[in-house]
Amino acid sequence: MKTNKTLITICMTFFLISLASAQVQITLEVKDNFTYGQEVYFNYTLTTQEDIENLIYTPYIYCDGSPQPLLNKETINLIAGQSYSKNYIYGVIDDNYNSGECTASVSIEQPFQQYLAKSFTITSKKDLDFSLVFPKKVFVKNENILLNYASSVSSLTISAILTYPDKSSKEITFPFEFKAEQIGTYSLNLKVSKEGYKEISKIEQFAVIEKEASFSSQVSAQVTDDNPLSSNSVIPSLGDSPSLDPLESVSGGHSNSFNILLGIVIGLIVLVIILIYFLWRKSKSDQVY
Numbered sequence: 001m002k003t004n005k006t007l008i009t010i011c012m013t014f015f016l017i018s019l020a021s022a023q024v025q026i027t028l029e030v031k032d033n034f035t036y037g038q039e040v041y042f043n044y045t046l047t048t049q050e051d052i053e054n055l056i057y058t059p060y061i062y063c064d065g066s067p068q069p070l071l072n073k074e075t076i077n078l079i080a081g082q083s084y085s086k087n088y089i090y091g092v093i094d095d096n097y098n099s100g101e102c103t104a105s106v107s108i109e110q111p112f113q114q115y116l117a118k119s120f121t122i123t124s125k126k127d128l129d130f131s132l133v134f135p136k137k138v139f140v141k142n143e144n145i146l147l148n149y150a151s152s153v154s155s156l157t158i159s160a161i162l163t164y165p166d167k168s169s170k171e172i173t174f175p176f177e178f179k180a181e182q183i184g185t186y187s188l189n190l191k192v193s194k195e196g197y198k199e200i201s202k203i204e205q206f207a208v209i210e211k212e213a214s215f216s217s218q219v220s221a222q223v224t225d226d227n228p229l230s231s232n233s234v235i236p237s238l239g240d241s242p243s244l245d246p247l248e249s250v251s252g253g254h255s256n257s258f259n260i261l262l263g264i265v266i267g268l269i270v271l272v273i274i275l276i277y278f279l280w281r282k283s284k285s286d287q288v289y
Contacts, residue, residue, distance in 0.1 A: 023048075023112070023114060024046050024047065024048050024052070024055070024078065024108060024114060025046070025047040025048070026044065026045070026046060026106050026108075026114065026116040027044060027045040027047070028042060028043075028044045028104060028105075028106060028116055028117075028118050029042060029043045029044070030042035030043075030104045030118050030120050031120060032120055032121070033120060033121045033122070033123060034093060034120070034121075034122045034123070035093065035122075035123045036093050036094070036097075036123065036124050036125050037092065037093060037094075038092065038093055039089060039090075039091070039092050040061065040063075040089070040090040040091060040092070040093060040102070040122060041087050041088060041089045041090060042059075042061070042087065042088055042104040042118075043085065043086075043087045044059060044085070044086060044087070044088065044106050045083050045084065045085045046076075046078060046083065046084045046085075046106075047078075047082075047083045047084075048078045048079075048080060049080055049081070050080045051077075051078065051079055051080050052077070052078040052111070053077050054075055054077065054110065054111070055075065055076050055077065055078055055108065055110070055111070056073055056074070056075050056108070056109045056110040057073070057074055057076075057106060057107060057108040057109060058071055058072065058073050058074070058106070058107045058109065059072070059074070059086075059088035059105070059106050060088070060104075060105050060106075060107070061088065061090040061102060061103065061104050061105075062102065062103050062105075063090075063097070063098075063100060063101070063102040063103075063122055064098075064100045064101055064102070065098040065100050066096070066097040066098050066100065066102075066122070066124075067091065067096055067097065069090060069091070073109070088104070093122055093123075093124050094124075095124075095125065095198045095199065097122060097124045098124055099121070099122060099123050099124045099126075100121065100122065101119060101120075101121055102119065102120050102121060102122055103117050103118070103119055103120075104117065104118050104119075104120065105117035105118075124198075125196055125197050125198045126196060126197050126198065127197070127198055128151075128153060128156075128192060128193075128194065128197040128198055128199070128200050129151050129152045129153055130149060130150075130151045130153070130156070130192050130200055131149065131150050131151070132147070132148075132149050132150075132188070132190070132204050133147075133148040133149055133150055134147070134204070134206060136206075137205075137206045137207065138206070138207050138208075138209060139180050139206065139207070139208045139209070140180070140208070140209060140210075140211055140212055141180060141181070141183055141208055141209065141210055141211070142179060142180060142181060143179070143180050143208075144177060144178070144179055144180075145177065145178055145179075145180050145206075146175060146176070146177045147162075147172070147174065147175065147176045147177070147188065148174050148175040148176075149174050153194060153197065155194065156192055156193070156194050157192070157193045157194060158173075158174065158190070158191070158192050159171075159190070159191040159192075160172050160173070160174065160176075160188060160189070160190050161188070161189045162176070162186065162187070162188050163186065163187040163188075163189065164182050164184075164186060165182045165183065165184025165185055165186065165208070166182060166184075180208040182208065183208050183209060183210055184207070184208060185205055185206075185207050186205065186206050186207070186208065187203055187204070187205050188203065188204045188205070188206075189203050190202050190203070190204070
């Protein structure tokens with residue numbers, strides 16, 4: 001019994017030693033923080049105590065709120081006692097990246113599973129709080145228009161170019177007020193920036209029309225253009241207007257056609273009767289003579 005226990009202990013020891021030697025020692029080096037404009041990357045080294053063929057692993061970086069790269073699996077053959085070193089590049093921090101926590105990792109998938117990860121941070125530019133202030137988007141000709149902006153950030157660098165309907169343009173500063181003398185679409189091309197913030201580029205449009213449309217003017221236009229009535233003409237009220245019921249119109253049309261047809265048939269019958277009567281009288285007269 002004691003011999004069996006000793007044998008089991010020896011086998012377990014050899015199994016654990018073999019398993020430990022088959023594992024890969026992963027070394028991962030990454031900076032604590034990367035800032036705007038810097039390339040984000042990490043270095044890693046794989047080492048083993050015995051040969052391993054077709055080792056499949058995946059290096060990766062995940063940053064919350066920033067672009068996620070595609071997974072790129074790699075396959076290598078490790079030789080005992082030799083190190084395999086490489087670096088993994090995530091990308092350069094620009095306006096598409098947000099400040100936050102990141103994780104650099106190496107994950108071995110075959111012939112066994114093993115994982116190592118380290119945390120770091122990236123610091124990007126802040127989102128710039130900026131919005132244009134328009135009283136409305138449609139104005140009437142010769143109306144005064146005031147263009148302005150709202151922002152919780154001070155000392156902004158603003159480039160604003162106003163393009164008129166005739167395609168002429170003018171660089172403006174806020175607040176800007178002008179009289180809308182041209183009818184059509186106006187475009188405002190903006191670039192807003194400040195150190196430490198993401199630059200904003202946008203185009204806003206607004207329109208100027210001849211005059212505001214009203215219901216009464218639309219009715220007058222229809223009377224003048226589509227149904228030219230004299231100034232003394234009377235427009236019937238809804239109570240005096242004829243019925244617009246389509247079923248009633250169809251029924252009335254069918255009734256008129258039927259009456260006309262019936263009159264024609266009756267007239268023909270009367271003519272036939274009269275003709276027969278005259279023929280009968282003629283035949284009687286011939287018999288007398």
